[in-house]
Amino acid sequence: MMERIFRIFRFNPETDKEPYYDTFTIEVQDTWTILDGLNAIKWHHDGTLSYRRSCRHGICGSCAMMINGKNDLACEKQISSVKGEITVEPLKGFPVTRDLMVDQTHFFEGLRLVKPWLINHTAPPTDKERLQTPEDRKLLDGTWECILCGACTSSCPAFWDNDSFLGPAALLKAYRYICDTRDEGLDERIGILDSKVGVWRCHTIFNCVEACPKDLNPTNAIVQLRRRLIQEKL
């Protein structure tokens, strides 16, 4: 066990006029994650601390937050990997609901606009699934792994200034289906992708690549989408 200092962003819109930071000094174990630390604070020091958590295995994306200035999953980030005081803040770019919780309604609305599901107008075979070659399946690698935590979109300066921009997560998800050889939905998605809130608002800043806790590359997906749109339109 060792002592670590957590400096945590606090804001309750019902009682606070301005956000502030609370500092907690707690005993932690070597193997704890940031989420374990937050749980310890909530369960033993301050029950009013609010944050999202669910699977604790880096799958659900609920606990994305900013840890020492970088977006990450609290359940995957080891306390031992952070030196000195640990500052925990909510994801930037989203309205803060309370403490470390943000309102991602707009984020998920943008996701729905790109129709993140397989669109295929041909009737499926009755005796087997829609099969792909191993090569075609390989095209999906680096896209399907997105857990929609919002860390990339929250780190995007283009999104900070224009929250109608679909953002890297929605565009990565759009690319996941557009590069799927079984999908026939490009025509249905092209309107939103080629709109003023679509792929052209990205300025290839690469913050999303830095922020993604799954080491995905949304910028590359956006570049590939642009290539497809250019091919379709010109």
Add this chain to the structure above:
Amino acid sequence: MRDRGIGSGGVMGWFFQRLTGIVLVPVLLVHLLTMHRYHDHGLAWEQVTNLMINPYWKALEITFLVLALYHAFNGLYALFQDYVKSSGVRLVLFSLTVLGGLVLFIVGVVTVLSIQSPGLVGTAGKVLP
């Protein structure tokens, strides 16, 4: 939150911004080296007018003008799309951008086409010692 209505896209604007950017590199270099080159005795007005009476140079300069104006004003409009939240203000700025581009295009074309004689020397056109 801004409107997410699907308006006209940006594919042509994005593509031509890149295309003009690439073409501008050599055209700009040629323009700078020929029209703004400092000679041993200062900027040679007569050399510039001698070049500019050639119709091919005129065509090159007008090409440079079109490319540079498109690249600059399209880039400016992209900034408005990013940072101006009101659609009404964006429309006004877009109109001003188009108007400004057209005015500068006309001024540029008139200037290029008006150079008809190698002996043309403006009031500030004397060869510097």
